[in-house]
Amino acid sequence: MISPSIADRVQKWDLSPTAPLTPLTTFGEIHKRIVFYYSTHYFQYLPTLSVLYPDFETRLANWLSNVPDDQNQRLLFELLPRLAFFSREDFEKLHQAAFDGPVARWIFESSRLSVSDPELDKKLSEQAHRHTWYCPLSDSLRINDFHNVNGIGGVDYRPDWRSLARFGSEAAILDFMKNHQDIQGPAPLTRLVILEDFIGSGSQSSDTVRFIQRISKKIPTLIVPLIVCPTGAQVWRAIESFPELTFSPVIELKESDMITAGTARDGSFAGRIADLAESTYAAVEGDRAASPRPYSAFGFPGHVNISLGTGSLVTLYSNTPANTLPLVQHSSNSWNAIFPRSARIR
Known part of the structure; x- marks a missing residue:
């Protein structure tokens, strides 16, 4: 070799x-x-x-x-x-870590579930699988891989928010989430999880921030970078001051x-x-x-x-x-x- x-x-x-x-x-x-x-x-x-x-x-x-x-x-x-070289297998594990860690904690807290509830697992799964919309921040993240390794289905559209900020309609997005249905019937999407594979300085993704901020005023939103650098984390934590916007990375570099x-x-x-x-x-x-x-x-x-x-x-x-x-x-x-x-x- x-x-x-x-x-x-x-x-x-x-x-x-x-x-x-x-x-x-x-x-x-x-x-x-x-x-x-x-x-x-x-x-x-x-x-x-x-x-x-x-x-x-x-x-x-x-x-x-x-x-x-x-x-x-x-x-x-x-x-x-x-060099920290992240392989495809590493990313499969990061996708699972995101779902089982930041996403599950956020859904648990935002849904005001109780650890003493005997139906906790059922209720948490219902919220995570039927009422949460998972999308990428940019086309860099392979959102299909995230869905597949975590067994998530039910939502046909998974657009990246960089493109939505350029071409999308806020009203159309909110209407889609409110009226969403799956094979079991009405399944409104009441929260939004936006994932990204890597955030460096946070400045490239900032073009999309204002659009996400407007949506987050009406829909609770979680930003989950799989890997984030210190400056990127600093930028997004400043944005997190919006009450319905939460930032929770999987790996935060120092x-x-x-x-x-x-x-x-x-x-x-x-x-x-x-x-x-x-x-x-x-x-x-x-x-x-x-x-x-x-x-x-x-x-x-x-x-x-x-x-x-x-x-x-x-x-x-x-x-x-x-x-x-x-x-x-x-x-x-x-x-x-x-x-x-x-x-x-x-």
């Missing part, structure tokens, strides 16, 4: 006096970890299934060759298995999970990656043919502090967010990405 040139480099690095920054390991062990992650995760990466891209081992060799010196090649090599311009340059692995992101940014950006991408050395700008960028280390099997470090996901005439992002607008 890994080309001999990679294996040769790894062997040379382990013979050198410079050890990995990862404690108690060797580059050979990191190599084995990458091979394992390829067999379980990396092979699923959808954008590179296109004939436009070479196979993984070629992309890895090209990615390392972006930087000429061994020191920075070793840093990139060590960064790869530290500031310490990010690498930004504000990362301490103390010789740590994170600090050295921050230095590398800045020193290679001119090459990553290239001839600016994709302008305004890649936005900054640390990815799509943070909504709260636009100078820092989000600095995410997240990759999804379906795509890599623009909030992730560009040296991972942006290709140009002078840089080859390891997980090239499929941009919505080109």
